[in-house]
Amino acid sequence: MTARTCLVTGAGRGIGGVIAARLSADGHRVALNARGREGLEAVAGTLPGPSLAVPGDVTDPAAVDEVFGAVEREWGPVEVLVLNAGTGVSAPLARTTDEDWQHMLDLNLTAPFRFLRRAVPAMTERGWGRVVVIASVAAKRGAPYISAYAAAKHGVLGLVRSAAAELAGTGVTVNAICPGYVDTPMTGHTVAGIAAKTGRTEEQARAALVRQQPIGRLITTGEVADAVDLCVRSAAITGQGINVDGGAVQS
Incomplete structure (x- = not known):
């Protein structure tokens, strides 16, 4: 593949770190984002290709321009955006607080929206771009005790589908990966x-x-990275929520 400039959020460990490693092994330049610099630099130090650690809290509106600006100054526009930062909370519906609800929306839905919005103009101008959101099977079905998390993940899948429909024909694809328990x-x-x-x-x-x-x-982290790799390589896959869940949700 042509070497591309990639940005992976939530890249300090776990799924994000493995995705960053896969992109780097494929020959791409990889910028890594998470809140803590130490974890990012540890992951960056293991990558075979060019890397850039860009700390920042994705729920902070000001962080979006700061993170993209750092990448653009170093390498130019982001061409592959992997939105992996996220977490969940578990509580019965009646004990889910306003703070829990807002945190799930801020991290799992609003932050991906802001990063996607920031990335799209440069991608469409260049006629090529890949956006992959790491969602969850909770984007496809509800389950007890995760009402706030599932609502946010359902929302981000709607964002992916709408963005993909809007950008079809521009050379930019937008997809979600929906893992089970990894x-x-x-x-x-x-x-x-x-x-x-x-x-x-x-x-x-x-x-x-x-x-x-x-x-x-x-599920292994490598299996999630396999699905991301497929979305980056293919121009024909867009608007999809790709299940990586061992067959739990068949769709």
Whole structure:
């Protein structure tokens, strides 16, 4: 592939770090964003190609121009944008606070909107661009105790579909990857939370998550990166929410 300038949010660990490594191995320049510089520099130090650590809180409106500006000064416009930053909260609906609700919207929906809005003009001007949002199977179906998270993820899938329809024919594609439970620190936090609330051991809690995926195991970070790679390479895939969930949601 032609070497492209990439920006990956939430790139300090987990899925984001593995996606950054895949893009770098494919020969691209990769800018990494997360809140903490230390984690970004640790990941950047493992990449085989050019890298740039750009710390910033994606929920801060001012951070959007700061992050893009840093990349543009170094390498020019962002051509591949992977919006991976995100997290979840779990609580019964009646105990989901306004703060929990707003945090889920800010991080999982509003931040991707702002980054996408900032990236699109340069992509359309150049006639080429790839945007990939790491969503969740919670963008496709609801589940108990994740009303705020699922609402935000459903929203970001709607954003992806609308943006893709608007940009069709410009050379810019917009897609979402919808993983099930991935073997990451975020899932480890979920396991610990389930164990603390239910009295089960962490091994029992993890087994309960595994049982939700027909393949009988957690998804690997590399499998999520495979789907991102497909979206970057293909000009014909756009407006999709690609499930990477071991067959849990068939759509």
